[in-house]
Amino acid sequence: MAPSSIPKTAVVKSFGLWEFLRMPFGLKNAAQSFQRLMDGVLRDVSFPFVYLDDILVASHSTKEHSQHLQQLFKLLSANGLVINKTKCVFGAKELDFLGHHVSPTGITPLPDRLSALQESKPPIDRTSLQRFLGMVNYYHRFLHGIAATLAPLYAQASGKGQKID
Numbered sequence: 001m002a003p004s005s006i007p008k009t010a011v012v013k014s015f016g017l018w019e020f021l022r023m024p025f026g027l028k029n030a031a032q033s034f035q036r037l038m039d040g041v042l043r044d045v046s047f048p049f050v051y052l053d054d055i056l057v058a059s060h061s062t063k064e065h066s067q068h069l070q071q072l073f074k075l076l077s078a079n080g081l082v083i084n085k086t087k088c089v090f091g092a093k094e095l096d097f098l099g100h101h102v103s104p105t106g107i108t109p110l111p112d113r114l115s116a117l118q119e120s121k122p123p124i125d126r127t128s129l130q131r132f133l134g135m136v137n138y139y140h141r142f143l144h145g146i147a148a149t150l151a152p153l154y155a156q157a158s159g160k161g162q163k164i165d
Contacts, residue, residue: 041079056097109139129157
């Protein structure tokens with residue numbers, strides 16, 4: 001965090017003002033700022049997939065994975081970033097990441113997320129329709145031809161269509 005921003009994080013405590021020296025995630029633009037930082041730190045390497053503080057390292061072999069991890073740790077360290085080893089999973093052949101199951105055979109949606117989508121109640125107003133479309137859109141890559149199917153719903157969600165029945 002920029003030194004000039006530290007006073008902006010001040011919180012009144014019984015002993016006086018307490019200021020954050022590092023950006024807490026509760027600040028309005030903290031997530032976007034952190035994502036921009038991570039994108040900048042890792043821009044020259046192609047193996048990590050980063051979403052905020054989640055880093056997925058994709059490798060073809062154990063040896064390559066070890067090399068990727070060493071390179072990642074050096075980049076993070078050089079930029080003053082540390083990892084919490086207790087939250088890490090190293091060398092996994094498959095795992096769940098951002099609502100998807102990632103394995104050597106490919107990427108699939110998590111079954112519980114699909115169940116939630118299939119069991120969702122029909123939208124009754126524009127807000128619930130937008131929420132439903134957001135859930136469907138998250139998995140659009142697995143739904144062939146979904147854009148054409150959803151076109152009438154998008155028209156209603158944008159206010160161009162008629163009232164939701």
